[in-house]
Amino acid sequence: MKLPALKTPAKDITEINRREFLRSGAAVATVALAPGVTLMAFGGEAKALADPGKRWGLLIDVNKCAKDCTACVTACSDEHGWEDTGNPETDPQWIRKVDLKDKDTGREVSLPVMCQHCENPPCVDVCPTGASFIRPDGIVLVDKHTCIGCRYCMMACPFKARSFVHEELEDQKSYSPRGKGTVESCTLCVHRIDEGGTPACVEACGKTGNGAMLFGDLNDPESEISRRLAEYPSITLREDLRVNPGVHYSNI
């Protein structure tokens, strides 16, 4: 029996990258095949793909973040199915609230810290299998198909953003597969972003009325996040490391 060819061999990912880039780069891509013959491809499906022209990021206004509010943490836990079982040493923590106090002035602030989706992620540098990777649109993820659970990335991350799954899991969410023996972290709700949505934490923060979190494309100068970053002062965590995080904080 002659087998129909697979769409593209999986190893040929650079080739796909180029094709998908062409498909997503412009609304209409025109390719001249021969004199007088042009192939026009309409970017209908392009929305579903990680767009290399984008860089997703967050802006967190610490002044608006209420001290006792954990809506973002709860939303993330519900969305992805990780939970606090009372064992902080082994429980996964994709996002946590950190309280800071300035000893001199006594000013207290509270802010959420999750994977900072760095442009130069140390976790990707140290990964021995290539499981830790950065998507073309700037989201840092773990490919659990190739993760061997060595936890080098957990050591390398300056923000302590990654967790290791210590126990067997059941009934995972279909859009957020998680399993024992692999490392995991905030995915910036990549399943929502691919459908044109916003991360669950940002949505939950908006619902509380605090509106401390803003999600958007850092590469688009017209986006709300870029305009606010241009207008008001903000910082990223551990700027000395020059990893260029995608998560920005203001009024910290």
Next chain:
Amino acid sequence: MMRLFAGILLLFGVLASTVHAGEHLIPDVPKAVGPAHPEGNEFMRANHMKLLKHDRDLTMRLGDRAIENSLKDCVTCHAVKGPDALPVSVKEEGHFCAVCHQFAAVKIDCFQCHNSKPDEDSIRILLQKYPDSRELADYLEGMTE
């Protein structure tokens, strides 16, 4: 003579048991809910793992969600209902993937991370009860009155 007779009996016994086992040489694969694969069952049996692996890389690395062969779709369309009318997990008896994989003694790694049961939304659709003809007739009668 008696020994030969006993030998023949034993042989028949062995033959009978192999014939009986022959009925179960191929696992009893549960039927799916949706339309048949256009590639055919033979192709899917031999190549499903390649299709899954190919598309998982596209989704994971490039965010291509408009794919044809996702594990989520496999699990939804091939859901097998247990005694409680809810889809069974891969650890329970009769799960579509487990039936063949147990027979062939090939371990499935997929479900260490992925859910082997359909999403809650899909379960709700599976559980939907359609009115039977009598209920429909009663309803229509009630409308005309």
